[in-house]
Amino acid sequence: MNGYTVAVVGTGPDPSNPTVEGFAMGYRHAEAYATDDRCELVACADIVRENAEAFAATFGVPETGVYEDYERMLSEAEPDVVSVCVPPAIHRDVVVDCARSGVVSAVHCEKPMADSLADAREMVRECRECDVQLTFNRQRRFGAPFTEAKRLLDDGRIGDLTRIEIGWGDFYDTGAHTVDLAGMFNDEHPAEWVIAALDYREEDVRFGSHQENQMWAQWRYENGVYGVLSSGEGSDFTDAAFLLRGTEGVVRINVEGGPMLELERGGERSPVDVGTETMHRTGTETDRFGSHYHDRAIAEVFDALEEGREPTLSGRLGLNTAEILFAGYESVRRRGRVDLPFDADDHPFEAMVESGELAPEPSND
């Protein structure tokens, strides 16, 4: 038996057809654990028994380790590490139950953290009080386009960072990655305010949450650096996935098609080598469900646990991102700038849809 025992809660259905209605992230976590010889997958839980059984058959989990009820799984299998891959609306419940179980040492939960800032804070607080390491799977932090961009910043290649522009993906779901990466580029400084506007004319639900069609959000970090995100029809405003603007140049992370990473100085652009790595994967994935970036995230879970240090994927750092995302929606609701920290125990965007303040047409898809 390898060192740490691992369990997955929320295995997901068939992993071969990932969509925004079901990505089966549990499979991606499980294959990442299989690459780390410090652990062994011993149990799984899914309210849909067939899902759990199919997952167990794929990864060799013994029949005694297959559960429908995750609380029963915690008390009987007593896993050291739990991956939480259920939909975001129940992240809080599962994470808090893991923290209070008295048997779990680390929880690795999927992003986005939770459906409200209050829930996200509670998860972090409970895990801290129970001395349980809490991480969120922002696996792109380990992708070469992003780590190399950070190295260029740290090496002073664009002088001092002044502005981070994001033109890739949406605000909430992809934003859990892109705004998180912006935090990494800006040395994890929290934001001090956020102001935003959005358009929601056609219904779009992803991973159980409404997702605006277009959004503009601007925020300022405590160190004076600005962040801005333009999604939907206005996303080509940045002409790249990320533009990291500095006093002496620009780092450009492109969407796929050309060089992934470029350094621009004195009006000249030069490509920066990131091998085969893209926004999503290393490019060397064969015969597997997900990206090798997940393997690196899992390795960080165990490295941090063994070294007794804060993981780069920590809940505390995740809160910096959650604050910006919820404050962006809160700014739309208040029609004004939101100064941080702020409190809201709901999801402001979902609340605006529920109240009818935002009334999108049903989707044609």
Ligand SMILES: NC(=O)c1ccc[n+]([C@@H]2O[C@H](COP(=O)([O-])OP(=O)(O)OC[C@H]3O[C@@H](n4cnc5c(N)ncnc54)[C@H](O)[C@@H]3O)[C@@H](O)[C@H]2O)c1
């Ligand atoms: N990191 C990434 O790049 C990435 C990509 C896609 C999705 N995600 C995130 O992963 C998470 C999971 O999304 P998904 O699309 O993989 O989900 P999914 O729908 O594919 O799987 C979730 C599973 O949880 C099970 N479940 C629901 N309630 C449960 C409960 N109380 N106990 C046990 N099992 C329960 C469901 O039956 C289902 O099988 C979400 O937070 C999503 O946003 C992350």
